[in-house]
Amino acid sequence: MTDPTLAAASDYLIWGAIIVLALALLAFSLHLALTGSGRQSRAERKVLVGAGAGTSATGEPAAPEVPEPAEEAPAPSRRWGVIGLQLTWLATFAVVAGTVLRALSVSRAPLGNMYEFALMASAFALVIYSIWSLRRDRLWLGAFVVLPVLIILGAARLWWYTEASQLMPALDNIWLVIHVTVATLSVGLFTIGAALATAYLIKDRAEARGDVRGWLAALPAGQALERMTYGIHIFAFPLWTFTLMSGAIWAEQAWGRYWGWDPKETWTFVIWVVYAAYLHARATTGWSARRSTWVAIAGFACIVLNYTVVNLLITGLHSYSGVA
Amino acid sequence: MATETPARIEPDYPKDRTKLGGGRGGGRKGSIGALGWVRWTWRQLTSMRTALALLLLLAVAAIPGSIFPQRGVDPSRVRTYLEEHPDAGPWLDKIGMFDVYASPWFASIYLLLMISLVGCILPRMRQHVQAMRAQPPRVPSRLTRMPTRAETVLDAPAQDVVAAARAELAGRRYRVRPEEDGALVVSAEKGYLKETGNLLFHLAILGVIVSVAAGHLFGWRGEIILKEGETFTTGAASFDTLSLGPLVDPDRIPVYSLRLDDLDVQFEHEAQGAQFGQPRVFAGDATVQRGDDAPETRAFAVNKPLHVAGTSVFLLGNGYAPVVTVRDTDGEILFSDAVTFLPQDNNYASEGVIKVPAASPGLGFVGGFLPTLEFVEGLGPTSSFPGLVAPALVLTAFEGDLFPEGRAQSVFSIETDSMTQLQQEDGEPLRLLLEPGDVIELPGDRGTIEMETVIRWGGLLVRHDPGRTPALVFGGLALLGLVLMLGVKRRRLFVRVTPAGPAGTGEHPGDGARHTGLTVAGLPKGTDPGLDDLVDQVLARIVSASGGRVVTDKDDT
Ligand code: HEM
Numbered sequence: 001m002t003d004p005t006l007a008a009a010s011d012y013l014i015w016g017a018i019i020v021l022a023l024a025l026l027a028f029s030l031h032l033a034l035t036g037s038g039r040q041s042r043a044e045r046k047v048l049v050g051a052g053a054g055t056s057a058t059g060e061p062a063a064p065e066v067p068e069p070a071e072e073a074p075a076p077s078r079r080w081g082v083i084g085l086q087l088t089w090l091a092t093f094a095v096v097a098g099t100v101l102r103a104l105s106v107s108r109a110p111l112g113n114m115y116e117f118a119l120m121a122s123a124f125a126l127v128i129y130s131i132w133s134l135r136r137d138r139l140w141l142g143a144f145v146v147l148p149v150l151i152i153l154g155a156a157r158l159w160w161y162t163e164a165s166q167l168m169p170a171l172d173n174i175w176l177v178i179h180v181t182v183a184t185l186s187v188g189l190f191t192i193g194a195a196l197a198t199a200y201l202i203k204d205r206a207e208a209r210g211d212v213r214g215w216l217a218a219l220p221a222g223q224a225l226e227r228m229t230y231g232i233h234i235f236a237f238p239l240w241t242f243t244l245m246s247g248a249i250w251a252e253q254a255w256g257r258y259w260g261w262d263p264k265e266t267w268t269f270v271i272w273v274v275y276a277a278y279l280h281a282r283a284t285t286g287w288s289a290r291r292s293t294w295v296a297i298a299g300f301a302c303i304v305l306n307y308t309v310v311n312l313l314i315t316g317l318h319s320y321s322g323v324a
Numbered sequence: 325m326a327t328e329t330p331a332r333i334e335p336d337y338p339k340d341r342t343k344l345g346g347g348r349g350g351g352r353k354g355s356i357g358a359l360g361w362v363r364w365t366w367r368q369l370t371s372m373r374t375a376l377a378l379l380l381l382l383a384v385a386a387i388p389g390s391i392f393p394q395r396g397v398d399p400s401r402v403r404t405y406l407e408e409h410p411d412a413g414p415w416l417d418k419i420g421m422f423d424v425y426a427s428p429w430f431a432s433i434y435l436l437l438m439i440s441l442v443g444c445i446l447p448r449m450r451q452h453v454q455a456m457r458a459q460p461p462r463v464p465s466r467l468t469r470m471p472t473r474a475e476t477v478l479d480a481p482a483q484d485v486v487a488a489a490r491a492e493l494a495g496r497r498y499r500v501r502p503e504e505d506g507a508l509v510v511s512a513e514k515g516y517l518k519e520t521g522n523l524l525f526h527l528a529i530l531g532v533i534v535s536v537a538a539g540h541l542f543g544w545r546g547e548i549i550l551k552e553g554e555t556f557t558t559g560a561a562s563f564d565t566l567s568l569g570p571l572v573d574p575d576r577i578p579v580y581s582l583r584l585d586d587l588d589v590q591f592e593h594e595a596q597g598a599q600f601g602q603p604r605v606f607a608g609d610a611t612v613q614r615g616d617d618a619p620e621t622r623a624f625a626v627n628k629p630l631h632v633a634g635t636s637v638f639l640l641g642n643g644y645a646p647v648v649t650v651r652d653t654d655g656e657i658l659f660s661d662a663v664t665f666l667p668q669d670n671n672y673a674s675e676g677v678i679k680v681p682a683a684s685p686g687l688g689f690v691g692g693f694l695p696t697l698e699f700v701e702g703l704g705p706t707s708s709f710p711g712l713v714a715p716a717l718v719l720t721a722f723e724g725d726l727f728p729e730g731r732a733q734s735v736f737s738i739e740t741d742s743m744t745q746l747q748q749e750d751g752e753p754l755r756l757l758l759e760p761g762d763v764i765e766l767p768g769d770r771g772t773i774e775m776e777t778v779i780r781w782g783g784l785l786v787r788h789d790p791g792r793t794p795a796l797v798f799g800g801l802a803l804l805g806l807v808l809m810l811g812v813k814r815r816r817l818f819v820r821v822t823p824a825g826p827a828g829t830g831e832h833p834g835d836g837a838r839h840t841g842l843t844v845a846g847l848p849k850g851t852d853p854g855l856d857d858l859v860d861q862v863l864a865r866i867v868s869a870s871g872g873r874v875v876t877d878k879d880d881t
Contacts, residue, residue: 163595173627230851234810241806245799253627256545256638256785258792259536261397261425263390273383277376279810283850284372295380302383310390 006105007164013098014119014157020091021150027084028142034080035140035218081139088133088146092126095153099123105164111180114307118156120181122149124188140218144195152191175250183243187303189236190275193229194300197293200225204290226289230282233296237275244268267306274299333816333849369436370443378437385433389424392416396426438533445526452519459501460513463818470818470845472855474863480872482508482823482840488870489819489844492862498817510819518849521808528805531798539791544568544577551645551662551781555583558635558786577788578633580614585621587780589642591711601671601710608639608782634788641783643667643674644693646717646760650680652771658682662779665693666736673707677738678719679726686726687770688738689756691719693778697759705757715778717758721746721766746770814849817862839875842866 099119103110110116129145132138204222206212219225247268252258259265278299281292368374393401402422406413420427467473478485489510493500498512546563548556556562558581560574568574590605607625612632624630630637645662652658658680665676678689696709697716705718724743746754748767756764758775765772822841844863846855867874 163599227851227853231853238803238806238810241803245796245803248799249796250627252792253629254638256629256636256640256787257789258795261389261394266386266390270383270386273379273386277379277383280372280376280379284376286373287376 003105006101010098010101010105013094017091017094017098018153018157020087020094021146024084024087024091025143025146025150027080027087028146031081031084031139032143032215032218036215084142085133085139088142089130092130095123095126102164109177111177113162114160115156115162117184118152118160120184121187122153124185125149125191128188128192144199145192148191148195173250173253175246175253179243179246179250182239182246186236186239186243189232190300190303193232193236194297196225196229196232197296200229201293229293233278237279240272240275244272263310267310271299271302271306274302333814333847366443370440375440375444378433378440382433382437385430388421392421394424395422441526441530445523449523452523456516460499460511460816463509463511463820467818467820467843467845470847472846472859473843474859475843476863476867477839477841477875478867478872479875480840480870482821485821485840485842485866485870486510489866492865492869493817508821513816515812515814517808518812518814521805521812525802525805525809528798528802532795532802535791535795535798539789541569541571543789543791544572545785545787548784549664549781550584550784551664552584552586552779555581557581578635580612580633583611584782585609585611587642587782589780636787638785639782640785643781644695644778645781646693646778647776648678649774649776650771653769664781670710671707672710676736679738681726685723688722688726688743689719690738691717693717712778715760717775719756721754813852815855816847818845
């Protein structure tokens with residue numbers, strides 16, 4: 001029933017993806033650091049030029065001495081970003097292939113346990129980012145996406161690894177496939193949303209202090225980041241609503257009731273309500289974008305809790321973690 | 325808002341209802357009276373800010389229910405918890421930590437949220453109906469204040485440009501405000517479905533809540549254990565346990581009979597580690613008969629309930645029932661039946677009792693059934709796999725009055741206090757180990773006990789939930805509303821055409837009669853990054869449709 005060769009191949013691909021992602025993270029970080037300092041030195045040069053005229057009275061002709069930075073040459077910083085992006089594409093391919101092989105090895109959707117769930121969510125996050133990066137310049141976002149995905153994959157491989165095998169009967173249902181596919185897709189989106197939200201909060205604070213320096217200069221303006229954060233969430237929220245509903249349909253068929261406040265159901269609901277609160281907060285006069293964004297971050301914290309603490313420590317009907 | 329021209333479409337219905345007039349202002353001396361307070365409270369309650377606070381509160385309030393065991397989910401775990409935490413337990417119980425979702429504080433949060441929701445939706449609905457019938461507002465006097473704007477100058481007659489703009493916007497399915505002849509402005513709006521979606525979503529959420537409540541009030545659930553080959557007939561008295569909603573009439577429970585023909589259960593035996601022994605197949609056949617209808621045999625399984633007479637029958641549990649026969653010394657059968665044993669762990673090590681009241685004095689056997697017998701040092705016989713690999717019964721025996729004072733007892737336990745335990749010749753308590761086919765003689769001429777074979781039993785849940793389908797329908801509507809609310813963009817577009825000549829753009833006086841100014845401006849509702857592109861596109865289309873040519877660069881403010 002299960003094919004060990006395919007399962008082993010899947011495992012190699014995932015290890016490979018983890019290594020490639022670590023390299024991508026490095027490249028993206030270099031990109032941010034170099035772009036940031038590049039922009040900063042250009043900005044400083046302007047300031048100096050401006051200041052030069054003013055300070056001429058002191059007899060220090062500051063401006064002309066400033067060496068010309070290699071502005072017109074292809075910026076080295078961008079090259080690192082592109083390398084990071086290409087590595088990410090490679091890793092995306094490896095994760096998708098690893099997930100597919102895993103599915104083939106057990107002849108079913110790879111959604112039966114926490115390990116497979118983490119694979120799917122990572123694959124979705126990477127695919128979404130990769131597609132996005134093809135259409136827009138998203139080099140600056142790379143590090144923010146690769147880091148959480150790397151953590152998810154690493155944790156999955158190290159602690160949640162589950163041998164490829166068949167499903168328990170309660171999990172063998174078309175609604176499971178739908179429910180968990182959409183759940184992983186929304187988790188992938190929420191991950192990117194949380195990455196953007198974090199980027200926004202950091203950048204916004206720097207902007208508020210008037211102190212946008214270093215790698216922060218490589219990020220888009222705070223307002224644009226905030227808009228992107230919202231844009232991701234309005235995709236993810238209906239998907240999560242659907243996750244909640246399809247989960248209820250599945251629960252009805254498997255356990256005879258569509259809602260029973262099982263810990264997993266409770267947390268799905270909590271996550272849903274927190275993200276609804278985020279969307280409300282954003283539309284509420286008197287709530288700043290910053291404060292609203294913190295609610296979105298709280299939503300992601302709930303997702304993380306749900307897949308770690310609730311899966312592993314709290315007993316419930318959803319005992320599918322597959323972790324001994 | 326103090327600015328004459330807003331940066332986005334403001335709802336006609338103010339979001340911040342706490343700021344509506346006639347509030348608490350001047351009420352320091354109690355001059356607003358009771359009615360004023362009611363009104364003020366109502367506005368507070370139905371404000372977005374309160375809704376937000378209630379939502380966050382609801383999320384926080386739901387969490388303890390996932391941390392502490394809940395009576396409604398698993399009462400035995402609550403009992404265990406109370407035993408293990410004698411200090412904190414009763415205190416937690418007092419504040420409802422074991423009945424979170426039925427506790428007054430949880431209920432008050434969602435009731436307030438529902439009231440807030442109704443109070444929020446009703447006025448919005450009225451507003452929206454009016455807005456749907458109304459025309460887009462007039463073009464503001466100054467478009468420079470608009471968040472998105474593009475302009476150009478082209479060599480086409482002003483009237484042609486206006487006509488092109490109207491045609492373009494109408495072609496994009498915008499609602500275009502009718503203007504008197506000769507007016508050089510166009511005002512158009514689109515995306516009313518956004519607000520429709522918002523209302524639909526919030527109403528549908530209410531619908532879901534009401535459906536769930538209806539299911540709770542009018543629904544019921546009964547549980548029963550059926551051995552293979554056994555038949556039972558539904559009815560208030562025939563279930564092992566039955567919980568009725570507060571408004572259910574037990575006499576209206578539909579009557580039908582159901583026979584569990586057979587049960588197929590399989591476990592993982594290939595994969596090792598945590599997956600070993602996990603259930604893999606869990607299915608059965610049942611024969612259902614209703615009234616005078618012909619009996620009908622149907623397959624069902626976990627995830628595939630049977631639907632009979634408005635009820636659903638779910639296969640939720642399973643276990644083993646060894647078939648045991650007890651005979652007296654003459655070989656007369658005193659007892660012969662399949663006895664239900666309840667699994668205690670993942671390897672289906674099960675516990676049960678066999679009561680033989682026909683023996684005199686009565687005989688009772690207490691012990692375990694192990695589907696795959698394995699002796700573990702220090703633990704004795706255990707089960708190492710849930711499937712039937714090496715089944716065995718491990719029993720001790722008691723003699724005496726099985727039903728002291730005729731009290732009713734659970735079929736899963738024996739009160740051994742008033743009974744004596746049978747002993748072996750060496751004085752040790754008697755321990756029996758039976759495998760299928762074994763016949764063992766009981767000491768002291770008490771006859772024999774035999775395990776013939778093992779069959780399975782299934783735990784069935786029969787459920788009637790009238791709220792189920794409405795909840796699903798409202799859930800679907802909520803999703804539809806959500807997609808509309810978040811997906812549709814509500815946009816107003818304003819076009820102003822400035823004819824050439826002395827009163828023209830002023831930028832190019834004397835350029836002749838064919839320098840017509842064109843400005844397109846957009847006003848979004850909420851976040852709308854695509855509006856810039858749209859305004860540029862509309863401008864370009866109007867230019868090409870009016871047959872004109874751009875004279876200067878556009879957009880040089
Ligand atoms: C039962 C829980 C509720 C849920 C799950 C919920 C969910 C939502 C969501 C997801 C949005 C979309 C926000 C956006 O456009 O980005 C929204 C909008 C809105 N909700 Fe709720 N809501 C709830 C209760 C309420 C209540 C009680 C009120 C009334 C006070 C309310 C008033 C509004 C309003 C006015 C908007 C439109 C905001 C705007 O676009 O300007 N909601 N709601």
